[in-house]
Amino acid sequence: MNTIIQEQDGNMLVFFEGRLDTVAAAETAEACKPLFDCKDQDIIIDCTKLDFIASSGLTILVDILKQTKPNGCRVILKGLSDDLREIFDLTGLTTFFEFT
Numbered sequence: 001m002n003t004i005i006q007e008q009d010g011n012m013l014v015f016f017e018g019r020l021d022t023v024a025a026a027e028t029a030e031a032c033k034p035l036f037d038c039k040d041q042d043i044i045i046d047c048t049k050l051d052f053i054a055s056s057g058l059t060i061l062v063d064i065l066k067q068t069k070p071n072g073c074r075v076i077l078k079g080l081s082d083d084l085r086e087i088f089d090l091t092g093l094t095t096f097f098e099f100t
Contacts, residue, residue, distance in 0.1 A: 003031040011042040017049040020057030029060050036064075040072040044100075048079030053087060065096060076100055 001024030002017040012035060020028060035043055043064065047053075065075045076098040080088070088094045 001028055003028050005031070005034060011044055012038055014043065014045040015049070016045065016047055019052040020050060020060070021052060021054040022056045025054070025056035025060060028057070029063070032060060032064055036067040038068050038071060038073050042074045042076055043068060044076045044078055046078045047081075047084060050080075050084060053084060058087070058091065058093065061097070062093070074098060 001020055002015075004015040004017075006013045006015075014032070014035070016028075018024065045061070045064075061075070061077075068075060077088075078100045080099065085094075085099075088097070088099075
């Protein structure tokens with residue numbers, strides 16, 4: 001699993017690549033902690049190259065949302081495959097995140 005975070009045009013871009021499974025969860029969660037300090041920014045999480053997400057990966061995304069929404073941030077998921085989008089639909093998380 002590869003996680004890249006960049007600031008661009010006042011927004012935070014997060015690129016996930018690979019499998020966000022239980023094995024990768026701790027390292028990915030640690031890599032995402034700087035996002036918790038964001039204020040009044042869009043956090044755009046690009047999932048174009050994300051092959052799989054486990055419940056531990058969903059927990060990371062929910063944590064990002066819970067930590068940043070009170071700071072005026074929006075969390076936007078981009079490039080989800082149909083299979084990954086179905087996971088968000090089945091878990092009811094589509095009501096909490098924005099999608100492009």
